[in-house]
Amino acid sequence: MGWNRNIYRSLIIISFIGIIILMLFGISQTLSYLNTGADRSSMLHLALQKEQVYLPKVKWEDTINPGRPMEKQTLLEIEQDYLNAWYIRNVAYQTNKTQGIDDYYTESARKHLAKSIGYNKKKNIAIHSTTTTHNIALDFYSADGQLAVITDTNVKEYKRVYHSKEMLLETHLKSDYQIMLLLEDGFWRIRHIVKEKKYNISDSIAKRNGIVKVIDGKIFIEDKEYQIKGINYYPQKTPWDMFGDKFDIDVIAKDFDIITNAGLNTIRIFVPYEGFGKAEVKTEKLEKLREVLDVAETKSLKVIVTLFDFYGDYSVLDWTLTHRHAEQIVSAFTDHNAILAWDIKNEPNLDFDTRGKEKVLAWLKEMIHQIKQFDPNHLVTIGWSDTKSASLLQNEVDIISFHYYLDINTFSEAYTMMNTKIKKPIVLQEFGLSSNRGFWSPFGPSEKEQANYYKQFQQIIRQQNIHYVSWTLYDFEEVPSTVVGKLPWRKHKQKHFGFIDRDGNKKQAFEYINK
Amino acid sequence: MKLRKKHIILLLLGSLICVISIAFTTVLQKTDEVSVVLLTKEKVFEAENPIVLDFKLNISAKTQLFVHSSFGSNVIGSDVGNTAHFIIPEFIANKKGVLSYILFGESVSLYEGKIHIIPNTKTKVCIETYIGPPSIIAGGWDYTMQVVIPTDAYDNPLPDSTDILIKHQFLDIEKERILKSKDMMGWANIFSYAQSGRMALFSKVEKTVSKETSIEVFPWLPKDFKISSNRKHSYADGNQVTEFITSVLKDEYGNVVSDGSLVEFIIKDTKGVLLHTQGSTINGRAIAKILHPDHKETWQVSAYVQGMAASDTITLDYTPVIDDFEVEFNQSNRKIKVGPLVSFMGQLIPDGAIVKIDIFKGNKKIDTKVTTSSEGIVRFLLPEGFYVSGNYDIQIKALGIQKEFKNIILK
Numbered sequence: 001m002g003w004n005r006n007i008y009r010s011l012i013i014i015s016f017i018g019i020i021i022l023m024l025f026g027i028s029q030t031l032s033y034l035n036t037g038a039d040r041s042s043m044l045h046l047a048l049q050k051e052q053v054y055l056p057k058v059k060w061e062d063t064i065n066p067g068r069p070m071e072k073q074t075l076l077e078i079e080q081d082y083l084n085a086w087y088i089r090n091v092a093y094q095t096n097k098t099q100g101i102d103d104y105y106t107e108s109a110r111k112h113l114a115k116s117i118g119y120n121k122k123k124n125i126a127i128h129s130t131t132t133t134h135n136i137a138l139d140f141y142s143a144d145g146q147l148a149v150i151t152d153t154n155v156k157e158y159k160r161v162y163h164s165k166e167m168l169l170e171t172h173l174k175s176d177y178q179i180m181l182l183l184e185d186g187f188w189r190i191r192h193i194v195k196e197k198k199y200n201i202s203d204s205i206a207k208r209n210g211i212v213k214v215i216d217g218k219i220f221i222e223d224k225e226y227q228i229k230g231i232n233y234y235p236q237k238t239p240w241d242m243f244g245d246k247f248d249i250d251v252i253a254k255d256f257d258i259i260t261n262a263g264l265n266t267i268r269i270f271v272p273y274e275g276f277g278k279a280e281v282k283t284e285k286l287e288k289l290r291e292v293l294d295v296a297e298t299k300s301l302k303v304i305v306t307l308f309d310f311y312g313d314y315s316v317l318d319w320t321l322t323h324r325h326a327e328q329i330v331s332a333f334t335d336h337n338a339i340l341a342w343d344i345k346n347e348p349n350l351d352f353d354t355r356g357k358e359k360v361l362a363w364l365k366e367m368i369h370q371i372k373q374f375d376p377n378h379l380v381t382i383g384w385s386d387t388k389s390a391s392l393l394q395n396e397v398d399i400i401s402f403h404y405y406l407d408i409n410t411f412s413e414a415y416t417m418m419n420t421k422i423k424k425p426i427v428l429q430e431f432g433l434s435s436n437r438g439f440w441s442p443f444g445p446s447e448k449e450q451a452n453y454y455k456q457f458q459q460i461i462r463q464q465n466i467h468y469v470s471w472t473l474y475d476f477e478e479v480p481s482t483v484v485g486k487l488p489w490r491k492h493k494q495k496h497f498g499f500i501d502r503d504g505n506k507k508q509a510f511e512y513i514n515k
Numbered sequence: 516m517k518l519r520k521k522h523i524i525l526l527l528l529g530s531l532i533c534v535i536s537i538a539f540t541t542v543l544q545k546t547d548e549v550s551v552v553l554l555t556k557e558k559v560f561e562a563e564n565p566i567v568l569d570f571k572l573n574i575s576a577k578t579q580l581f582v583h584s585s586f587g588s589n590v591i592g593s594d595v596g597n598t599a600h601f602i603i604p605e606f607i608a609n610k611k612g613v614l615s616y617i618l619f620g621e622s623v624s625l626y627e628g629k630i631h632i633i634p635n636t637k638t639k640v641c642i643e644t645y646i647g648p649p650s651i652i653a654g655g656w657d658y659t660m661q662v663v664i665p666t667d668a669y670d671n672p673l674p675d676s677t678d679i680l681i682k683h684q685f686l687d688i689e690k691e692r693i694l695k696s697k698d699m700m701g702w703a704n705i706f707s708y709a710q711s712g713r714m715a716l717f718s719k720v721e722k723t724v725s726k727e728t729s730i731e732v733f734p735w736l737p738k739d740f741k742i743s744s745n746r747k748h749s750y751a752d753g754n755q756v757t758e759f760i761t762s763v764l765k766d767e768y769g770n771v772v773s774d775g776s777l778v779e780f781i782i783k784d785t786k787g788v789l790l791h792t793q794g795s796t797i798n799g800r801a802i803a804k805i806l807h808p809d810h811k812e813t814w815q816v817s818a819y820v821q822g823m824a825a826s827d828t829i830t831l832d833y834t835p836v837i838d839d840f841e842v843e844f845n846q847s848n849r850k851i852k853v854g855p856l857v858s859f860m861g862q863l864i865p866d867g868a869i870v871k872i873d874i875f876k877g878n879k880k881i882d883t884k885v886t887t888s889s890e891g892i893v894r895f896l897l898p899e900g901f902y903v904s905g906n907y908d909i910q911i912k913a914l915g916i917q918k919e920f921k922n923i924i925l926k
Contacts, residue, residue: 067660067702076853093587108670112586125590139698143660144647149698161581161590168590169619170582177585178674180646180664180699192664192672192699195585198631473567 005278012292025047054087055279056130056320057327061137061153067142068347078181079136080149081188086131089113090317094128098123106182106189125168128316129159131321132366148510152177158366160316160358167358205488211377212340214398219379219425219467221302221340225333228340228427229514230266230304230469231259236500239476240309240483242269243276243288252292255473258500263514266340267296268304268429268469271329273311279321281328289329293338302340302400304429304469305333306383309346314355314363322363331372339378341399341428342371347385349392361392369398383429387414391421399467404431410455430455432471434505440489451508458512470513474498549576551618551626554598562611562635562669566603570618570626584632585612605658606634608632611671634676638668640723646716650731652710653770659730664700665720672699673720679721685732686712707732711770734770736826742780744831746807751833751915752858753809754865759792760825761818763799771799776820778803783815790814809868811835811914835915836864842911847926849898853911855891863891868914875908888913897925912913 013491018146058079063070085104092098092243096117096317101110120127133156140149154491174422180192212221219226235255238246255490259267269292276285289305307326333339344367351360368380381400384390390402400422404411419426435450445453484490499510554569568580580591580601590608593599599618607614611634618626651657661681665673679701682691685708692912694701705716711734718725746757759780764772778801782790794803801818808814812833818826836858843852850871856864870893874882882901886893893913902925909920 090585109586112606112610112670116587116589119589119604119606123590124590127588129588140700140702142645142647142662142702143658143704144645144649146647147645147662149700157583159583159588161588163590167622168579169617169622169624171581171617173583173615175583175613178699192666192670193585194672194699195583195614197613398769463799 005263005323018061052074052279052321054083054090054317054320055324056083057082057133057323058403059133059135063138063141065138065140066147068143070138070141071145074141075138077390078150078188082136082150082152082179082181082190083134085190087317090129090131092117093120094126094317096126103187104189106184106191109190109192111130124164126162127159128162129157130316132156132158132320132370139178143313147183148181148188150179150181152179157321158316158362160362170358170362170509175219180235201374211337212379214379214425217423217425219340219399226302227465228266228302228341228467228469229264230268230302230467231264231499231513232430232469232472233267233269234472234474234476236474236476236502236504239474239478240270240272240339240480241275242292243271243285247288249288249291253295253299256295256301257401259473260299262499262510265300266302266304268306268343270309272309273307273325273335275310276325276329277326281325286329286332290332290336293333293336297336297338299466301338302337304343304381305339306343306346308344308367311345312351312355314351314359316359316362319363319366322367326367327374330371334375334377334438339357341381342375343381343383343401344368344371346383347403348382349384349386349389363395368393381427381429387418390418390426394422394424397424397471399425399427401427401429403471404428405431408456408460411457412464415460415464415466419464427467427469428461429469430471431468432497434493434496435509436493438492440492442494447507447509451512454509454512458515462515470499472497473500475507516862520848548661549574549620549623549625551599553626553628556865557630559631559633560608561633561637562667562671563610563638564608564635566606566608566614566630566632567603568603568616568630570599570601572599572625576620577785578618578625581617581619582607582614583616584614584815585610588887609669609671611669619785630737634671634673635669636667636673640720641666641668641670642720642723642725643729644716644718644725644728646728646730648730650733651707652735653707653709653732653766653768654735655706655708658704658706659714660702660704660715661718662700662702662709663694663696663718663725665696665723672696677701677720681716681717682718683714683716686710708790709768709770711766711768734772735766735768737764737772737776737820738767739824740764740826742818742826744816744828744829746831748859749832749834750836750859751808751810751812753807753864753868753914755807756804757807757831759794759803759805759816759818761794761796761801764801764820764824765799772796772820774798776801778818778820780805780816780818784808784815808833834859837914840913840916840918842920844920844923848923849896849902849912849925851895851909853893853895853896853913856913857891864914865892870911870913870914873910874902875910877904899918 011507057325063075069140081104088100088104092101098114101113105113135153137151139151155177157173157175158166159171177195178194178196179190181188182191183305234242234250293303330342344364348360349365364382371380373493381397381399384402387402390400394400433445433450433453434446435445437446476495479491479494484494499507499513501507550573553572554571560566578593578599582589582591584607591601611632613629613631615629617624645662646659648659651659663679665677665679667673673696675697677696678689679694679696681694681703683705692703694703705916711732713729714732715727715729717727729739741762743760744757745760747755761778774797776796777793779793780803792803792805794801814831815828817828837856840854840856853870856868858864866889868888869885870888871885872895873880904926906922906924909923911918
């Protein structure tokens with residue numbers, strides 16, 4: 001009896017404490033809920049997060065207007081809010097939700113948007129869209145600085161229309177708009193937006209006066225035919241992190257000597273998208289890239305620069321950010337003699353399954369167009385991972401690049417097939433064999449087999465006169481997990497593709513690096 | 516059994532025919548180029564009117580219409596057939612601007628075109644008016660801007676060159692003007708007049724009139740002004756108050772400056788010390804007050820509206836209230852009684868007059884005591900604990916008079 005009593009007692013006490021804890025928790029949750037949004041600093045929109053999410057190319061044609069001279073600060077604010085309005089609208093049409101619309105459209109304007117988005121929602125239509133260029137002119141700015149009218153001409157819009165998951169249509173549009181903006185609560189909000197036909201400026205890509213040219217399926221540099229004999233290059237100590245903290249130009253210069261002494265004339269290097277700072281490219285990274293290119297020039301090496309390494313978003317809303325990334329890098333080296341080609345992306349066809357083929361192709365197509373705008377002097381290519389994909393976008397690129405790691409015996413056939421279909425120069429941009437015999441791969445190729453592989457490959461290359469870039473100069477000690485995943489046998493394989501082993505000795509294959 | 520066989524054969528045959536016909540039609544569809552003719556001839560539509568786009572297709576196909584207009588893009592469906600009939604939803608048909616459309620089927624664009632939707636001027640006009648800045652300065656060079664945005668009933672800005680009547684009233688002036696709209700709106704700068712006051716503004720487009728809006732026209736900076744003083748008597752009794760009064764502060768157009776303009780008075784006494792008092796204007800006049808000095812003094816007073824205007828300088832003399840006072844030493848000179856202090860008519864000085872004694876030993880000042888008068892009398896006590904026995908010099912100051920007592924012996 002006594003025991004039972006104690007158990008009951010303790011149960012009552014424990015449940016009492018439990019109820020008290022629950023009540024306190026409930027009260028505190030209610031209080032903290034009531035406090036959300038009551039932060040005074042948020043009232044004036046002073047502490048808005050100002051991360052750049054939308055960066056189409058914006059050009060102010062002029063700010064001359066009859067109302068009032070425009071201040072620089074206001075101009076920036078108008079531009080920022082106007083672009084945000086586009087971004088928010090793009091997001092709204094993509095998700096069919098109207099979040100954020102209130103901040104960038106006045107009460108009367110947002111009604112129209114809500115109707116339109118509601119209509120699409122009912123029909124299960126989603127429109128993924130972005131704008132890539134804006135040419136803005138200020139028409140009017142009121143004396144009290146509260147109202148502005150702008151004209152935005154030649155707005156290049158890209159739209160992909162989906163019905164549930166199925167893509168219905170993809171389209172590029174060019175439109176002109178006149179927009180009235182009102183300053184409300186610290187936001188320049190769109191009051192009226194009218195699509196108009198103002199005037200049409202045809203935009204042509206700057207004429208190719210080209211340091212590097214393609215004529216009749218052949219590559220010419222300064223009017224001399226150029227045969228690519230190249231190698232993919234990473235410094236031995238810093239693979240996949242060439243421009244990181246351990247960047248050492250002396251090491252790179254020595255490696256370039258090895259490459260030129262081996263009789264090669266081209267290297268392929270990689271520019272990581274995030275490592276270079278995404279939409280705001282870091283100047284120190286650009287400087288490092290410039291150093292590399294300068295050294296390459298002194299060693300008479302041409303460089304294929306692969307952009308957007310480790311990039312994988314491709315979503316329409318992300319387009320403008322990648323455009324700015326490309327702009328800053330590419331336009332910095334428009335006149336650089338060391339560059340042979342901009343390789344837009346390494347093996348983008350591997351993202352077809354996860355990201356959607358149409359998404360990836362649309363991004364690539366637009367990116368080719370963008371890069372050609374920024375740099376008319378150099379070639380543009382895409383490093384496809386197989387021969388099957390090589391014909392994609394062949395009209396857009398200047399040279400076709402593909403990678404080949406399959407059976408060497410089927411190469412000739414695959415190459416000939418491809419060559420008959422494609423009229424542009426074809427570059428075998430990656431090939432090689434890992435001499436990875438060892439614990440993780442007891443039956444893998446030995447160094448001797450690797451040497452044989454290259455010997456055989458060089459014969460085919462000579463016969464068919466193929467542009468080639470082999471993979472790669474060095475065996476690596478470490479391979480980051482981002483490259484081939486975490487599995488040790490896959491990493492192990494990736495470590496042994498080199499012509500030079502970990503200790504700096506030339507492997508047998510080195511003899512066949514160029515012949 | 517037989518029946519079954521028959522059935523099976525029939526079923527097989529039927530499905531075969533089906534397959535072949537489907538294959539045939541798909542092959543036909545694939546090989547046939549779809550050609551499209553637009554049947555709708557109109558290119559310009561007025562908002563509100565229904566917009567229907569009809570297309571004729573050479574073969575039967577499922578098509579949809581992608582439309583892109585001012586506020587975004589939509590997809591409009593149609594029924595299958597070899598005519599495609601699209602009714603543009605009202606919310607698109609009612610909005611001004613270029614509407615581009617793409618007729619497509621199976622991800623392929625079949626026909627592209629454009630129509631214009633123009634605002635409907637027959638509907639009731641709506642007006643939005645923005646006026647700013649809301650306050651300006653008199654004088655005819657400062658201005659406010661009146662912006663009028665006329666729209667039709669569907670919130671479409673009316674076309675350029677729409678007539679906008681604007682009107683404003685100020686005192687007994689009423690002026691009107693007709694503006695032609697451009698860039699969605701009409702605007703005008705309304706300049707101030709010489710007078711200050713309130714201006715009422717108004718606008719009208721067709722039959723729609725706006726509300727009355729008003730702005731304030733404030734006077735311009737005050738001009739230099741004059742000051743005068745007012746006091747109950749001219750004695751330096753440290754008790755009465757002297758008032759300084761400005762003339763009515765006006766700007767150069769004769770407008771009385773806004774109430775609350777701050778006027779600062781600077782007083783310079785005979786020693787060159789600056790005293791300060793201030794007042795703000797009501798009906799153009801500012802009044803500031805200051806206590807009389809307690810000794811003979813000559814004040815030079817001038818006033819300023821900081822950074823804008825200054826006054827002339829006036830001089831005020833204060834005559835002393837006493838020539839002399841009595842001093843009595845008691846209790847071995849340790850108790851000092853000053854007074855009675857009498858004022859100009861012989862009356863006791865009002866309580867609070869300051870009396871100060873300085874005590875010297877040898878030639879060194881060892882202490883200063885300050886007390887205020889009560890009923891004309893001031894008493895000082897020099898206690899033994901603080902002042903050892905010996906000879907002291909004592910100076911007594913009251914109301915500008917100073918007395919000295921040498922070799923006072925404290926026991």
